[in-house]
Amino acid sequence: MPGATLTASERVVPHAGRVLIVDDSAVARAVIGRAIDSSPEYKVAGSVSTAQAALSFLQTEAVDFILLDIEMPGVDGLTALPDIIAAAPRAKVIVVSSGTDDRGSSTVQALAMGAVDRVSKPTLGGLAGGFSRRLLDKLAELGADLAPLSSPVAASPLPRPIAGPTAPDYPAGFDPAAYEIVAIGASTGGIHALSSLLRALPVDMQLPILITQHLPGSFMPYFAAQVAVLAGRPCDVAVDCMRVRPGRVILAPGDAHIRCVRLSDRSASIRLVRDFAASGCMPSVDPMLASVARVFGPGALAVMLSGMGRDGAEGARLVRDAGGCVLAQDRATSVVWGMPGAVDGIAAAFLDPETIGRLIAGCRKK
Template sequence: MTRAVVVDDSHFMRTVITDILESGDIDVVAEATDGREAVDVVAEHEPDVVTMDVEMPRMNGIEAVEEIMESTPTPILMLSAHTEDGAEATFEALDRGAVDVLAKPGGEVSTGISAIKDDLVETVKSVVRADPSTVDESTTDHDTPDVDDADEFVENPTVVIGASTGGPSVVENVLSGLPAEANLRILIVQHMPDSFTSRFAKRLDSRSEYDVREASDGDRIGGGEALVAKGDYHMVVSNYSSGRLRVKLNQDSERHGVRPAIDTTMESAAETISDSLTGVVLTGMGADGAAGIEAIKDAGGQTIAQDEETCSVFGIPARAIETGCVDEVMPEGRVARGILSTVRKST
């Protein structure tokens, strides 16, 4: 049975979260009331997973994540409020080594979390599969591509990137390695709560050479621009003309239990885009993206999957590789270079 530690400064929230997890056959072996206590409790009990609140006295969740990852590396799920400040703090925790995030409906202390009990149990069980040892690798050993005046890129290239568990920092690192000279159109589908995708887009915008924003219905982008799929909406490539593409957003049924779905964006891109198209699948739980990679390959595009060694969870890339439609499997630190190799003109 999965063993968990629940960390929250609210006794009420600890009780509710513990009851939900134990009803889902997850054994809560200990609780902690703040980050300092969490570090000690995790070291003592060595659980399989930790649920971590963000705002706590003495030591907050961000600091606790950093100390736990240094002393007792353990998969950590952040439980954060639906606020701008909560989203930013959560991304800092992901930077320090947390694996995934789930939003608390109704704020820091709320009965609303009971409404997402199935999601909470499922997410905890997926986070358990994460390999904490990949955290250090996500911030080191990056092979930043060099671009010189002699490089020539194909006209109007599009890249579709899909990721889930453990993905935010990996997507950020990949995007930061893509030079503006490549003039890419980039579509990003990251499984993430709807209250966090806007902040995620802003982070990517500030840390890359591309103009990145959260997608809105009817958005158009050209070279040097990127869209992040809005949480709880599928992002469909609806039109492509003269190097500019348009997306539509919808709330059609979930695919693979998620919305947005990587498959939806990749399949529509494969159907609609006539110029160079590259599909990339990164770390994550599940099979979303496999059908999309297959569609891109069938349409004459090129495909890349992150390798097992550098994935927090080798689910999405593994399922894509099993289709036989992945051209290159490579570590996270070389994915940006791999993308550029698909859009360089042949000499």
């Protein structure tokens, strides 16, 4: 996902990151293994051809990263993903599949289920070179805070159920009766966080929701379908002049930023813009939040979820300065705390995604 890439001098890895490769192709495993072993910062801890072999390996070995091919015979990677995450809760699962370029549905599902990112695997003839560099850069982005692993970590208990309808204590500056719109920004690790947040929303909640998630445009139809299921409400990929309507979700497309404009009847609509954003991201969270601050003022509620870099920090400041509220994902639950950490001093509170969802669930549109 778009974001800042660490240079070699910026990477601080206390130990060589241990990587498990799960791919049914022996050639792919060999090429990926050579790419990993070419860097002193990483080592191949294991290389297996099936999901079941991966689970057996994880019973006795601890790893930092799992490179998971989704398209495997027998038990495919997507089906095995929940068990793999439970077996290695500290590991970061990266989807590495030839299907990530043109068949995004499975990849989006994997990201919603807990995979942290994806790398597109080209044909076997193109596995070296550019792919190797992209893979190592991805590991560097996700592994800058690696801590030593001493032993396998016991499987985590199943996620706790979402609490009942009672909202959590409101943070200072949060007024559940004030907000007219929710605008959410996310990048690496954000889809899984977003799924937790959306599941906490009641189906009858009427606040419109805008989302800018760093994803390629080809993934957006699948992402919209996934969000609609998770949120229990219609979800559309934004087109120019689309109306902002109660109870609906609008996603920024992969090739444009979204901005809100006020209409003569006091409603709002979306404009697509492709101007350069200071963050370098396309789409960028900043234009969305800046326009929400301008149009809705104190009625704006901004949410910053896991992601690399600082995209959204300037827009979040504008929301706060306009009288709105900013909530951000806490460090403990963020895959990457770059974007949430960038709003430290701006956000009213840092919370886990489920709690943020329950706060939003307590809001009522004016």
